[in-house]
Amino acid sequence: MVRVLINVPKRVKRGEPFDVKLLISHPMESGQRHDDMGQPIARDIINSFVCIYNGADVLRAELFPAIAANPFLSFAVVAQESGKLTMTFTDDNGTEQTETADIVVE
């Protein structure tokens, strides 16, 4: 489990896009570096990010080693009714982590 900070508005207007910001605590080891003995350091990045609202896709992102350590992601979501924002990301070891945020539409 890695630490994730999620920033969403508590209340949003129906049909009006709002911003979601995520900060994931992850080294995003690029696999391009070598240790002091000249051995390559294995790649370990979050390679996929999926955001779903009430069962329908918001967006899917494929991430590559050029994403900075502790990835920050920001995008816009639109909602017609209150519900749950589900954000899932997968790392190179196949570990999946899911975070959720409740959205209240008024």
Add this chain to the structure above:
Amino acid sequence: MMRRRFLLVSSSGLIVPLLPARARATPAQVAALITDLVGEGEIHDGRVKLDIPVMVENGNSVGMTVTVDAPVADVRSIDVFAEGNPLPHVLRVTFGSHAGAPRFATRIRLATSQTVIAVAKLADGSCWRDSVDLLVTLAACIDN
């Protein structure tokens, strides 16, 4: 550290593996990647905006935003390429029905001063491009 490295060098008699060539993609490789993405069609300038600083102090973390000038339902994918990175493909984003805007922001690594290219593919098959030439003062560490 240097001494350990020196010992390793003198014992193995090989210097080459310890000084790995700074592998970098070339503009031609990136052009090939973009051609793969675009397919048969043509790529046009405009309609996509890549917002990234032109002067970068620290290449380890560079904030960037890609915005497409089209309804979000019409945007099939956004791709970002960095020509001077060892692995030029930076990210690919596709949008679903709950996306509020065809926009994505993140922070990326840049290995050197280079051109960063954003490509948006629309539902009608047309492709749009924006590129930014930027200067990187402190490169993202590939090796030290």
